[in-house]
Amino acid sequence: MKLLVASYRRRAGEIMAEAAIGLSLMAFVWMILVYSLYLADNQIRTEMAARYAAWYQGNNNGTAPSAADIDKYFFFQSGLTHVNQLQAALIPDALAGLNTTNSVSDSSGGNGPFKVQITFGVSSLNNNTNPFPFNLLNPSVQVPFMPTNLVSVCSVNSTCQWDGDSDTWSSWSDAAKGIWNTISGNAGSAGAIFSKLF
Amino acid sequence: MEPTKPANTDSLKLTAKMEKLRSDQRGSVTLLAGMMVFLVTIFGIVAMDTNMAIHNRIVAQNAVDSAADSAALWQARFCNLEQLLNNLHYTVDEVAAIAEGVATGFCIASVPLEIIKDIPFCEEVYPVWVASCIVCMTLPFIDKVQHLFYDVLMPVQEGIVDAAPFIVFGYANANAYGSGANDVILTGTEWFGEVATKAVSVFSSSGGNELSSTLSTVNNTIGGVLSKIPIYAIPLNPDRLNLHVHTNDNNGFPLNWPSVVPEIGDVAGNIGCEEMDYTSIADDGADYTSAIDGGGGDNGRESSNDDHKPRWGWNDLYYKGNPGYMTWVAGVTSQNELLGLGNLSWLNGGMKDSDFTKNGDQVSKVMWNGSAIGNSGNYSGDLKIPAFLAIASSQVEGHPVICNGDADAKPYLITVTLPFPSDNTNSAKSYFIFH
Numbered sequence: 098m099k100l101l102v103a104s105y106r107r108r109a110g111e112i113m114a115e116a117a118i119g120l121s122l123m124a125f126v127w128m129i130l131v132y133s134l135y136l137a138d139n140q141i142r143t144e145m146a147a148r149y150a151a152w153y154q155g156n157n158n159g160t161a162p163s164a165a166d167i168d169k170y171f172f173f174q175s176g177l178t179h180v181n182q183l184q185a186a187l188i189p190d191a192l193a194g195l196n197t198t199n200s201v202s203d204s205s206g207g208n209g210p211f212k213v214q215i216t217f218g219v220s221s222l223n224n225n226t227n228p229f230p231f232n233l234l235n236p237s238v239q240v241p242f243m244p245t246n247l248v249s250v251c252s253v254n255s256t257c258q259w260d261g262d263s264d265t266w267s268s269w270s271d272a273a274k275g276i277w278n279t280i281s282g283n284a285g286s287a288g289a290i291f292s293k294l295f
Numbered sequence: 296m297e298p299t300k301p302a303n304t305d306s307l308k309l310t311a312k313m314e315k316l317r318s319d320q321r322g323s324v325t326l327l328a329g330m331m332v333f334l335v336t337i338f339g340i341v342a343m344d345t346n347m348a349i350h351n352r353i354v355a356q357n358a359v360d361s362a363a364d365s366a367a368l369w370q371a372r373f374c375n376l377e378q379l380l381n382n383l384h385y386t387v388d389e390v391a392a393i394a395e396g397v398a399t400g401f402c403i404a405s406v407p408l409e410i411i412k413d414i415p416f417c418e419e420v421y422p423v424w425v426a427s428c429i430v431c432m433t434l435p436f437i438d439k440v441q442h443l444f445y446d447v448l449m450p451v452q453e454g455i456v457d458a459a460p461f462i463v464f465g466y467a468n469a470n471a472y473g474s475g476a477n478d479v480i481l482t483g484t485e486w487f488g489e490v491a492t493k494a495v496s497v498f499s500s501s502g503g504n505e506l507s508s509t510l511s512t513v514n515n516t517i518g519g520v521l522s523k524i525p526i527y528a529i530p531l532n533p534d535r536l537n538l539h540v541h542t543n544d545n546n547g548f549p550l551n552w553p554s555v556v557p558e559i560g561d562v563a564g565n566i567g568c569e570e571m572d573y574t575s576i577a578d579d580g581a582d583y584t585s586a587i588d589g590g591g592g593d594n595g596r597e598s599s600n601d602d603h604k605p606r607w608g609w610n611d612l613y614y615k616g617n618p619g620y621m622t623w624v625a626g627v628t629s630q631n632e633l634l635g636l637g638n639l640s641w642l643n644g645g646m647k648d649s650d651f652t653k654n655g656d657q658v659s660k661v662m663w664n665g666s667a668i669g670n671s672g673n674y675s676g677d678l679k680i681p682a683f684l685a686i687a688s689s690q691v692e693g694h695p696v697i698c699n700g701d702a703d704a705k706p707y708l709i710t711v712t713l714p715f716p717s718d719n720t721n722s723a724k725s726y727f728i729f730h
Contacts, residue, residue, distance in 0.1 A: 112324060115322070115323075115324035115325050115328075116324050118325065118328075119324045119325050119327070119328025119329070120328065122328055122332055123328050123331055123332055123335070126332045126335055126336060126339075127335060130335060130336070130339035130342075133339065133343060134339065134342055134343060134346070137342075137343050137346035137347070137350075138346060140346070140350055141346060141349055141350050141353060144350055144353045144354055144357065145353060147357075148353075148357045148360075148361075148474075151361070151474075185469075185473055186469045186470070186472050186473035187466075187469050188462075188465035188466065188468070188469050190469060190472070190473075191465070191468045191469040191471075191472040191473075191525065191527060192524060192525070194525055209368075210365065210466070210469065210470055210473065212473050255350075255354075255475075256473070256474070256475065257357050257361065257473075257474045257475070258361055258469075258470050258472075258473030258474045259361050259364065259365075259470065259474075260361070260364060260365035260368045260369075260466065260470055261368070262364065262368055262705070262706055265368065265371050265372055265375055265702075265703075265704060265705055265706070266372040266375045266376055266379075266702070267375050267701075267702045267703060267704075268379075268702070269379060272372075272375070272376055272379060275372065279462075
């Protein structure tokens with residue numbers, strides 16, 4: 098009986114130590130998974146938001162929705178959404194498989210198509226105005242050991258393109274402007290094909 | 296001499312060791328924690344794969360909606376362009392007819408004026424006669440301008456009709472591509488391999504087999520002819536790319552301006568304004584029956600009205616019609632699931648076909664006894680995030696292209712409408728598809 102008691106005394110704290118390590122590991126994996134699923138869920142939301150944003154722009158003469166509107170309709174957190182206008186894919190781009198990600202103000206002259214990228218998440222690891230989604234982290238504190246170039250893992254994005262529904266060429270002026278923009282836009286993209294091929 | 300150990304001493308030691316081992320709890324938390332981490336990780340990966348599948352499904356639907364909407368938009372734009380040209384045609388003919396009517400009136404008036412001006416004490420009529428003849432002399436000019444306008448207009452409108460399908464198809468593809476769609480031929484092949492062969496039998500009575508064969512035909516045709524060009528969205532019925540706007544006989548004034556009016560004016564002008572060197576249209580040497588001048592079947596005049604262009608007046612055709620609806624498909628190809636765990640065959644949870652039966656009886660076997668990794672045995676493939684093929688319909692709404700009216704065509708996404716069965720081109724089936 099003495100031996101048994103002594104044995105327990107030698108192992109004092111072992112279970113605590115194991116629990117500390119094991120539960121920490123579980124908590125770490127849990128947090129990583131929760132965060133990953135949180136972003137995965139929000140990536141679905143960004144896809145729906147991107148469609149709405151592109152549709153909205155196409156149906157409102159090129160006026161993009163505000164980030165606040167996107168927040169209101171699609172996300173539970175506010176202040177983490179960015180609406181980014183990208184250069185829309187035109188016919189030559191699709192033929193050549195060019196995936197342009199250049200930001201533009203409006204390359205179509207209001208005729209469309211409009212390509213919108215919705216980004217949800219932090220754009221800076223140390224930004225007071227753009228709080229990290231987890232309350233566990235102080236927004237003004239950088240994630241430990243995370244280099245700045247890994248900031249992309251803290252955000253998700255989706256893009257969608259929609260044509261300019263609001264411009265149906267119902268007047269001569271609209272038609273003339275639309276024809277010009279169509280020709281000049283596709284001619285510009287055609288140049289990109291040659292630059293890719295040669 | 297050592298005392299002899301009791302016979303059960305070793306047994307007692309072994310029992311004590313076992314008791315000690317059984318009561319030893321070292322490592323149990325680590326083991327449990329490790330198992331929990333493994334399970335949580337697996338469930339997490341499954342959840343993220345599901346998220347990715349849902350995301351891809353939405354991407355596919357957004358892409359095909361964007362393509363269908365864009366196709367309808369470009370058809371609406373071309374319809375509006377045709378309508379604007381029709382309206383211009385109408386207005387020009389209206390103005391020309393009124394001008395010819397006025398000129399004819401002055402030609403007729405010039406006949407008595409030509410006589411009166413030579414009567415003594417009526418010389419003050421001379422300026423009136425001159426003015427009448429000046430107006431009268433515009434008669435052949437007006438007619439020629441109208442003919443020239445018509446000869447320019449009709450090829451332009453025909454060109455729009457001819458070019459429309461390519462631009463509609465091009466922009467639908469560009470928008471599908473910009474929305475994240477993948478090559479629809481590849482996607483369709485994967486999708487049919489995974490889903491459609493199981494699903495087609497469900498709605499075969501509703502035209503599903505026809506859908507399958509049509510997609511295969513489109514696949515073979517486009518894949519063979521245009522295999523070098525990536526295609527991101529295709530219409531189920533490519534004929535719908537056309538505007539379905541055709542030349543049509545007019546319903547009267549102003550597209551039909553009877554030749555009798557200017558002919559009377561011409562005769563009167565030849566009489567009343569001869570001194571002013573009135574030049575009849577009959578004297579200008581133009582061959583109004585030539586194809587280049589709009590006669591002889593040019594510019595669609597061959598339809599029901601095979602009259603050559605009349606020397607005087609006009610009897611114009613105009614473009615009329617509407618495109619109707621279109622149904623498009625686009626999709627996203629399959630993807631390897633996260634971390635490639637789907638490549639572990641035993642995660643498939645299936646058996647090789649040969650394992651299902653033995654001596655004609657179904658037997659129970661181990662879950663998997665083939666290769667642990669990759670596609671082995673008779674199994675169809677590794678676990679993947681499946682390909683998604685989405686479908687959407689759209690149509691142009693508003694007034695169809697008519698002789699004279701508002702250019703108010705607009706694109707609309709509509710309930711998915713399949714153009715089957717194709718033996719009745721006037722019918723189509725609508726399906727509610729829950730997105």
